[in-house]
Amino acid sequence: xxxxxxxxxxxxxxxxxxxxxxxxxxxxxxxxxxxxxxxxxxxxxxxxxxxxxxxxxxxxxxxxxxxxxxxxxxxxxxxxxxxxxxxxxxxxxxxxxxxxxxxxxxxxxxxxxxxxxxxxxxxxxxxxxxxxxxxxxxxxxxxxxxxxxxxxxxxxxxxxxxxxxxxxxxxxxxxxxxxxxxxxxxxxxxxxxxx
Amino acid sequence: xxxxxxxxxxxxxxxxxxxxxxxxxxxxxxxxxxxxxxxxxxxxxxxxxxxxxxxxxxxxxxxxxxxxxxxxxxxxxxxxxxxxxxxxxxxxxxxxxxxxxxxxxxxxxxxxxxxxxxxxxxxxxxxxxxxxxxxxxxxxxxxxxxxxxxxxxxxxxxxxxxxxxxxxxxxxxxxxxxxxxxxxxxxxxxxxxxx
Numbered sequence: 001x002x003x004x005x006x007x008x009x010x011x012x013x014x015x016x017x018x019x020x021x022x023x024x025x026x027x028x029x030x031x032x033x034x035x036x037x038x039x040x041x042x043x044x045x046x047x048x049x050x051x052x053x054x055x056x057x058x059x060x061x062x063x064x065x066x067x068x069x070x071x072x073x074x075x076x077x078x079x080x081x082x083x084x085x086x087x088x089x090x091x092x093x094x095x096x097x098x099x100x101x102x103x104x105x106x107x108x109x110x111x112x113x114x115x116x117x118x119x120x121x122x123x124x125x126x127x128x129x130x131x132x133x134x135x136x137x138x139x140x141x142x143x144x145x146x147x148x149x150x151x152x153x154x155x156x157x158x159x160x161x162x163x164x165x166x167x168x169x170x171x172x173x174x175x176x177x178x179x180x181x182x183x184x185x186x187x188x189x190x191x192x193x194x195x
Numbered sequence: 196x197x198x199x200x201x202x203x204x205x206x207x208x209x210x211x212x213x214x215x216x217x218x219x220x221x222x223x224x225x226x227x228x229x230x231x232x233x234x235x236x237x238x239x240x241x242x243x244x245x246x247x248x249x250x251x252x253x254x255x256x257x258x259x260x261x262x263x264x265x266x267x268x269x270x271x272x273x274x275x276x277x278x279x280x281x282x283x284x285x286x287x288x289x290x291x292x293x294x295x296x297x298x299x300x301x302x303x304x305x306x307x308x309x310x311x312x313x314x315x316x317x318x319x320x321x322x323x324x325x326x327x328x329x330x331x332x333x334x335x336x337x338x339x340x341x342x343x344x345x346x347x348x349x350x351x352x353x354x355x356x357x358x359x360x361x362x363x364x365x366x367x368x369x370x371x372x373x374x375x376x377x378x379x380x381x382x383x384x385x386x387x388x389x390x
Contacts, residue, residue, distance in 0.1 A: 001206050004332040007196040008203045013233040013329065033383050038208040040380040043327070045341040045362075047378040053387040061390035099378055119341065122362065125317050129324030132238070134208065137199040146240040146314065157390075167240075167317065183242040183295055185235040188228050192248040195256035195352075 012136045017182065019141045019174025020076040027057070027082040027140065027171050035135040035171075042130035044123040046100045046108065050092035051127035052163050054085040055171070068152035073145045073168075080143065080170035084131070085153060088124035090116060091162040124166050132169065141174035207331045212377065214336045214369025215271040222252070222277040222335065222366050230330040230366075237325035239318040241303065242294045245287035246322035247358050249280040250366070263347035268340045268363075275338065275365035279326070280348060283319035285311060286357040319361050330366055338365035 004012075032055050040049070056065050062078060065085070069077055077083050093109035093116065109115050132142045145168045153165040199207075227250050235244070251260050257273060260280070264272055272278050288304035288311065304310050327337045340363045348360040 001202040003334045004199075004203050004206065008199050009233060009332060011196050011199065012332075013236045013325075016236070018238045029389060032387070032389060036383050036387055038204060040386070041208045041211070042324070043213045043337070043339050045339075047380075049381055049386070051386065055387065055389045057389055095381075099381075101375070101378060121316055122320050122341070125320040126324040126327075129237070129321040130208075130328065132321075133325065133328050137204060137207075139198045142238070144238050144240075146317070180296070184293065185242075186244055186290075186294075188231050191235070191244070191246065192227070192231055192250065194224060194227060194250045194252055 012133050016136045017141070017174065017179050019143050019170070019172065019179065021175040021178035022076075022080055022172040023175050025081070025173040027173075031135075031138060031140055032082065032171070034138045035131060035140065038134035038137065039127060039131035042127060044126060045119055046096060046102070046105045048092050048096060048119060048123055049099060049127065050088045050120045051124040051131075052087045052089050053131070054087065054157055056083040056085060057081065064156045065153070068149045068156065070147035073147045076143065077145070077168070077170055080172045082171040084169045084171055085157060086124065086128040086131070086166045086169060087158065087163045088120040088166055089162055090120055090164055092120060092123075120164075121166070128166060128169070135171060140171050143170035143172070143174075145169065207328050211331045212336070212369065212374050214338050214365070214367065214374065216370040216373035217271075217275055217367040218370050220276070220368040226330075226333060226335055227277065227366070229333045230326060230335065233329035233332060234322060234326035237322060239321060240314055241291060241297070241300045243287050243291060243314060243318050244294060244322065245283045245315045246319040246326075247282045247284050248326070249282065249352055251278040251280060252276065259351045260348065263344045263351065265342035268342045271338065272340070272363070272365055275367045277366040279364045279366055280352060281319065281323040281326070281361045281364060282353065282358045283315040283361055284358055285315055287315060287318075315359075316361070323361060323364070327364065335366050336369035338367070338369075340364065
């Protein structure tokens, strides 16, 4: 295969939508594992893979998440069968001797807070985007959200660790009947130039 | 279509690789436009779409980019038919009245430098990841890179604008014969937990 066909492009890009209302259909361990096993293959700087994920699915875990949610994100998130907390390991560089072929790679980051912060954020976010596309590719719908209190999530889920939250994403089967019209996108010539 | 088939998943995730050596095959305007037209459909916070892209393809533009490249990224980038400068518009919020259905959206960011910086970086990076997957979906190979001098790129390409560089990505048809073995990835249970 050289290119995806139209049906595939529709599924992962053109018809895929951010959902807020869900069908009564569970999200299983297998769905989450399949999406991660695809997403993890995506490229990161020096293969650093800083993304860590908590899939919030139990009543107990949802109750821990609830106080951190903004008002506008609360109902849909509490109703979603699963919500990913996309996080990043701020000590990601400790794994580079195993993950990257260049033995010097750890030294690009260790002791350099600015390089750590930028690369954790950039690469964990790339991985979260790969996950969103991968989730759609295995038949899930996504509802990514930045509207929450990162500090509260970090205190509730990551106290005493080197992990920090990045953003959240509901994972479910969306109800197509309850979608809003799609917001516009920049045309190529508004956002891009060929130089 | 409910899910991508194995051949499609192989193309965009499982067999896709970061390339450094290129086949003698051009990258046309159409390839870049097709990839962008898919990538732009991906979700961003409040549909803010901060990503801007310069596709460096001419000799003149390549010569402007060269001094900013790290030694290890120079030869492959100068040899690539196209190199994307993935950038972000730090005034992305000025477009929200057009791009998002909530008229309050501009006020979430305007005058708030920390919210601007975090959201520009997070969302432009999400969009760049969508672009990488979209480029693969239309038959291109990608070579993303953080090893370059952002300030030099900004001075050469974005002086006097509100744009800042994020990272670079060679776009080409990779030579599969010259790939290194793939570096390892974290297993699900190393990077994820179902709570």
